[in-house]
Amino acid sequence: MNKILNIFLSFVLTAFFATSTFxxxxxxxxxxxxxxxxxxxxxxxxxxxxxxxxxxxxxxxxxxxxxxxxxxxxxxxxxxxxxxxxxxxxxxxxxxxxxxxxxxxxxxxxxxxxxxxxxxxxxxxxxxxxxxxxxxxETMIYFYNKTLFEENGWSLPNNLEELEALAAKIKAKGMNPYAYGSTGWQPTHEHLVGNYFNTYAGPDNVYKALIGEKKWTDPEFVESIELLRKHMVDDGYWSGGLETYYSLGWDDFNGEFVNRESAMLMIGTWGFNVTATNFAESSDDWDWAALPILHPQAGDRPNYQLxxxxxxxxxxxxxxxxxxxxxxxxxxxxxxxxxxxxxxxxxxxxxxxxxxxxxxxxxxxxxxxxxxxxxxxxATGSGNYGYTTWTFYPNDPGVHIWKDMEVVWAGDITPLEFMEESQRLWDKAREDDALVPVGKR
Amino acid sequence: MPKFLTNINAISWYFLMPVLFIHFFVIAFPSILSLLLCLTDWNGFGKINYVGLENFEELFRDRIFKKAVYHNFIWTIMFLTIPVIVALIIAYLLTGIKRGQLFYRLVYFFPYILASIVNCLIWRYIFHPKHGLGGWFENQGIDFLSKSPFAMKETALYAVAWVDMWHFWGFLVIIYLTGMYQVDESLYEAADIEGATKFQKFRYITIPMIRPIFILSLIIIIIWSVPTFDYVYILTMGGPAYSSEVVANHLYSQAFQRMNVGYASTIGVMMFFYVGIIVGFFALLRRLGWEV
Known part of the structure; x- marks a missing residue:
């Protein structure tokens, strides 16, 4: 009996250690x-x-x-x-x-x-x-309805004048220049802010502000915000106006783009999949382009935000x-x-x-x-890149950018007041050692 | 067996103890912690630095907080009036219905059992400028609701409150109806003999007789209006431009988006004191002999 018990225990122990070891x-x-x-x-x-x-x-x-x-x-x-x-x-x-x-x-x-x-x-x-x-x-780009552009003889814009001229032509056709909306994701606003910082103020200035060598209240940033305010509120570039932009969600604005209600879609590269899928069911063709440079201080060739x-x-x-x-x-x-x-x-x-x-x-x-x-x-390998707010901003200034942009659009504060608050939050984040790494440019 | 274990007066305390124990860890302990955190600059993870009353100073300078407090006030006033009046009238009318009353009660109560996300999606769709009522009116050539009321700063708060009230008033109907059924039928019979109108019976019999339940509903509304969050968060996230921001949303944003947990605790403490004052006020009324 003891022998059987010994064999049994040996078997159990061997199995246990084998399982544990291997x-x-x-x-x-x-x-x-x-x-x-x-x-x-x-x-x-x-x-x-x-x-x-x-x-x-x-x-x-x-x-x-x-x-x-x-x-x-x-x-x-x-x-x-x-x-x-x-x-x-x-x-x-x-x-x-x-x-x-x-x-x-x-x-x-x-x-x-x-x-x-x-x-x-x-x-x-x-x-x-x-x-x-x-x-x-990912980075921010814009998609456009290639067929629509060809039909109307429109060219891709390279600067602010060309963009505004194109927008006027698109609106004259009863369409919106861009499709976009923020329902369901309020931080959508920061995509637009980042685009204007990088294509108007320029990535060099953004970099200097990120590392503290420039103030966010400097004119180029304030002007960027003012230009965005003008394009959003006065000109209604995105889906026809501020209120519609606030009311549209992901499916809405992608649908608007493929249905020719808007000629372009300014979005991150995460939009490739849905654009390709939607246009596969349409007779129209699509393509993409880098964002146009809106001011010479932003460089002479398109940059890609990191x-x-x-x-x-x-x-x-x-x-x-x-x-x-x-x-x-x-x-x-x-x-x-x-x-x-x-x-x-x-x-x-x-x-x-x-x-x-x-x-x-x-x-x-x-x-x-x-x-x-x-x-x-x-482009990024040759140093031609910009910076997105959601990757390079600390939490507090990052939230401020998208939360308070609505206050600028509402006309409750000026672009300068907006950037002053941004600078205050950056100063605090710097003081609290809460900054995120920005590689040397 | 020790006497204290079999003491009949103590037994109810033993049954209450598990709930008390859970309450302490889930409610009281975090609340006490919040009281301490409001004196710090904690970000929710790292070192906790004592900053004294700095957060309170910041709070009284915070224009968003002031705006949110004002919105909570408006919210409370709206909830103390519109759904209460509608629910009282409907409940009273329902007492006169003998057949099919259950159907009405179910219909009115139904939005209350729906998840807030469902209610919000329904109304977001109804107010959608293209696919909702606005689109339908546009097809008829009428420019009405062409912009979603959730997307306009003049209307966002009221639109969100509307959706929440739509979900809430059925609950009040059930409460008031229950109260109305407790009223002694002989009072109405006496009033009928005296030739009282339906309104007079409502004004002089129903309202005074359901006063305790009515006051309770008001207390519930005032207290529930303080931490109101979900409908605002789902429908507008406090926007546009903070036009629908309420205190709980501001607290959430500070704690979980901006990672200012110490500051968010200060907001929480203020909410706690506010609710404390309300409860204290009603307790005082009770001591003064009011049936509340």
Missing amino acids: AATKVVWWMESDATTDPVVQELFVDAFNAEHDDIELEVVFKEDINDTIRPALLSGSGPDIFDTPGASYIKIYQDAGLVKSLQEYADQYGWQDKLLEWAYNSGVFSGELYSIPKNY ATGGTMSVNAASKNPEAAAKVIDWILSDRARVLSVTGQLGYGAWLMPLHYEDSDFDPNIDPRQKRFLTEFAE
């Missing part, structure tokens, strides 16, 4: 949920990773409003190994509170600085160490940071796979800022999309 390390990743993106990520990243690895098991938990979910988890010392955030300004807060792990040793070990575009890598460097990696990069759409970081409380870093490196190391994922998502998500080469692209890629990826890389 069980795969589990890495949990909390990711912002999106109905379109989730299945693609699950199949091409999660399932593919798990199929290739016996030592690590990756589990992605898709969460709504990740920023609200992750906060209590981090504060309580629990949460996942890897987590998403909406942007660098949140990482700064997490880093100050010691809630996010430095990735510097892994960046050095795996050579992430060489894998990522320089500006994108720098956007995650705080106090000299890497804390986050952008999941996606923006990261969401980041990934490792929880300071993670018990498996090495395994988490391996997961991140696995994603960063295969450009073709990243392009395959983002390609399935219309290049609107998971377009990671990597050094893509021609051979990485799917031969069936839409040439307009490929032209964007190539031109963006060339």
